[in-house]
Amino acid sequence: NNPKEDILTSCKATAMIYNDAQKKWLHCASNGPAKIQLLFSSETQTYRIVGRQIQDHEVVLNHSISKGIKYNQATPTFHQWRDQSSVYGLNFSSKLDAQEFGLTMMKILENV
Numbered sequence: 001n002n003p004k005e006d007i008l009t010s011c012k013a014t015a016m017i018y019n020d021a022q023k024k025w026l027h028c029a030s031n032g033p034a035k036i037q038l039l040f041s042s043e044t045q046t047y048r049i050v051g052r053q054i055q056d057h058e059v060v061l062n063h064s065i066s067k068g069i070k071y072n073q074a075t076p077t078f079h080q081w082r083d084q085s086s087v088y089g090l091n092f093s094s095k096l097d098a099q100e101f102g103l104t105m106m107k108i109l110e111n112v
C-alpha cells in the first residue's frame, strides 16, 4: 500500500462489470468476494476505489473516482456506477456494508 493513502472505508463485495455486448453482468474474478476499499491520497488529493480478491489478493478494481462518474444504489445490496468507458457493480455481502460504502461514495462525489 502507498503509505500516503487513507482508507476511508473497507468492505466485502463481489466486483462485477457489465458486458454491454452480451447485456449481462460478469464477475471481475471467478473466486468469490473481494475486499473493496475507498482510498484518499493526501499527496495527490485524489480518491480511488481498489478491490482485491480475498482468496488470492488479485486486484480486480483499481480506478480513480472522478467528477464524471454516476453512482446508483440500485438495491440495498447492489450498487453500480458508470464512467466514460464502463459500468461497474458491487454485490455487497451485507446491507450495512452497502449503506456505509454508499454514504462514503456520496461524500467523495460531493468533493471531487
Ligand SMILES: CC(=O)N[C@@H](Cc1ccccc1Cl)C(=O)N1CCC[C@]12C=C[C@@H]1CC[C@@H](C(=O)N3CC[C@@H]4C=C[C@H]5CC[C@H](C(=O)O)N5C(=O)[C@H]43)N1C2=O
Binding pocket: 018, 024, 025, 070, 071, 072, 074, 075, 078, 080, 081, 082, 087, 088, 089, 091
Ligand atoms: C442510465 C444508466 O446508466 N442506467 C444504469 C444504472 C445506472 C443509473 C444511474 C447511474 C449509473 C448507473 Cl450504472 C442501468 O440501468 N444499467 C447499467 C447497465 C445495466 C443496467 C441496464 C439495464 C438493466 C435492467 C436491470 C438492471 C440490472 O442489471 N440490475 C438491477 C439491480 C440488479 C442487481 C444485481 C445484478 C447481479 C446479477 C443480476 C443480473 O444481471 O441477473 N443483476 C441485475 O439484474 C441488476 N440494469 C442495469 O443496471
